[in-house]
Amino acid sequence: xxxxxxxxxxxxxxxxxxxxxxxxxxxxxxxxxxxxxxxxxxxxxxxxxxxxxxxxxxxxxxxxxxxxxxxxxxxxxxxxxxxxxxxxxxxxxxxxxxxxxxxx
Numbered sequence: 001x002x003x004x005x006x007x008x009x010x011x012x013x014x015x016x017x018x019x020x021x022x023x024x025x026x027x028x029x030x031x032x033x034x035x036x037x038x039x040x041x042x043x044x045x046x047x048x049x050x051x052x053x054x055x056x057x058x059x060x061x062x063x064x065x066x067x068x069x070x071x072x073x074x075x076x077x078x079x080x081x082x083x084x085x086x087x088x089x090x091x092x093x094x095x096x097x098x099x100x101x102x103x104x
Contacts, residue, residue: 014058019071023050041074041086049073053089 029044036042051071056063074086 015055016058016060016063017053017055018063019051019053020068021049021051024048043076045076046085047075047077047082049075 025048027042027044027046027048032042032044049072051073052068053071054063054066054068056066069089072088073084075082076085077083
C-alpha cells in the first residue's frame with residue numbers, strides 16, 4: 001500500500017555561523033505602548049538580544065567575505081533556563097527586523 005506522502009527534504013548542509021551581540025535590554029512595563037500591547041513576544045520582563053550574524057561554508061576559516069545581518073531574539077527566563085519566545089531576521093515573511101519604538 002502506498003500513502004502518497006512526499007519524502008522528507010534532506011537536511012541542509014552544515015554552515016559556520018559567526019555572531020556579535022550588539023545590545024541586550026529587558027522590556028519594562030512603561031515601554032508597552034498601545035501598538036505593542038497585544039504583541040505576544042513584547043512583554044515586561046522579556047529580554048531582547050540584538051545580534052549581527054553571518055554564515056558561510058562549514059569548512060571556511062572564517063566568514064569575512066559574507067555580509068552581516070540583523071537578528072533580534074526575544075527571551076523569557078524560566079527558572080535557570082531561557083526560552084526563546086520569538087526571533088526576527090531579514091527575510092522573515094511576516095515582518096522586517098525593527099527595534100520597537102519603545103526601545104529607541
